[in-house]
Amino acid sequence: SEDNGRTFSEAVRISPDNWEIAGCPHTGPSIAATPRGTAFVWYTMGAGTGVFFTDTGDKGRTFRSKTRVGKEPSALHPQVEALAGNKLVIVWDEKTGQGAGIGIEVRAADGRTLRSATLPTGISNAGFPVVKSAGDDLYIAYTGRKSGTEREKVYFQKLRADQI
Numbered sequence: 001s002e003d004n005g006r007t008f009s010e011a012v013r014i015s016p017d018n019w020e021i022a023g024c025p026h027t028g029p030s031i032a033a034t035p036r037g038t039a040f041v042w043y044t045m046g047a048g049t050g051v052f053f054t055d056t057g058d059k060g061r062t063f064r065s066k067t068r069v070g071k072e073p074s075a076l077h078p079q080v081e082a083l084a085g086n087k088l089v090i091v092w093d094e095k096t097g098q099g100a101g102i103g104i105e106v107r108a109a110d111g112r113t114l115r116s117a118t119l120p121t122g123i124s125n126a127g128f129p130v131v132k133s134a135g136d137d138l139y140i141a142y143t144g145r146k147s148g149t150e151r152e153k154v155y156f157q158k159l160r161a162d163q164i
Helices: none
Strands: 030-033 038-044 050-056 076-083 087-096 099-107 113-119 127-134 137-144 153-160
Touching: 038 076, 038 087, 050 076, 050 087, 076 127, 087 113, 087 127, 087 137, 099 127, 099 137
Parallel strands: 030 076
Antiparallel strands: 030 038, 038 050, 076 087, 087 099, 099 113, 127 137, 137 153
C-alpha cells in the first residue's frame, strides 16, 4: 500500500516453490525494509527444502532468484532484520549433531552472504529465534531447554553485528 492502507497492490508471488500442504504452515515469512527495497526470508519444502532469501528493488514487480540461507535443509523459522550500512541479518534454527542451534548470517544489500555462524547458545535445543537491531547491537531471543527434563524458557543474547 502506498496510501496508508486504503488500497493495496495485487498479490505477487516471490518464488515459484509450489509447496502445498494439507494444513497450516508451521512458520511464516519474515520481511525487512531496506534502502534497496524489501527483503524476504521463508521456509519451504517446494523446489528445495529449507530457508531461502530473495528481495525486490522495484516494489514487488520483480524478485531476484531465491538463494539458500545457511547450509542445511533442516533450517526452519527464519527472521530477517535490516541493519545500518545497508546490510541484513538473518537468524533461523536448524538441527545439529547436538540437537538444534541458531544460525545467523549477515548479508550485503545485493544479497551476498558476508558472514555466517552458529550462535553459541549453551543449550542443546534452541529454536524459534527472533532478531532486533538497535544501532550496532543485535538482540537475539530464542526458546529452548538445557536438559530434557527442564521446562522450555526464553533466552536472549546481545552481540554486535561485527562480531558475527
